[in-house]
Amino acid sequence: MENTHQGLGSLVDILKKMHQEGNFSFCVLIDKDGFQVAAAANDTQDLDRKAATIALIQRTIDQVQRHMEMTSPQEVVIFDSSGQRLVCRLFQIQQYPMILACTVPDRNQPYRKIINKAIREIHQNWKL
Secondary structure, X not given: OEEEOOOOHHHHHHHXXXXXXXXXXXXXXXXXXXXXXXXXXXXXXXXXXXXXXXHHHHHHHHHHHHHOOOOOOOEEEEEOOOOOEEEEEEEEEOOEEEEEEEEEOOOOOOOHHHHHHHHHHHHHHOOO
């Protein structure tokens, strides 16, 4: 299952590849306002709700940055008791802040190389 705004099919392809390579439950790319740009997930996933949750995390990050006097975070990871992780990688494309988020199902599963590769490909394929 995938979602995209018109004209962003290559971004969906990047997330589909990331989803498959990492065996992630879902992958979503959102903008700074919380709008879903592209996504890939297992058929049973509720992507709109998950993207909205990532947008809430973005707002929390903004508050932490402002009130804790921190510079821009690069990554936020939330672990659950089973070892599953929600990974939110923050980056910019031109002047646009974005979040690439995914759920990593296994505590021992590597994910950073896959996310880094996807971000490089997103930069290469970004068209306004």
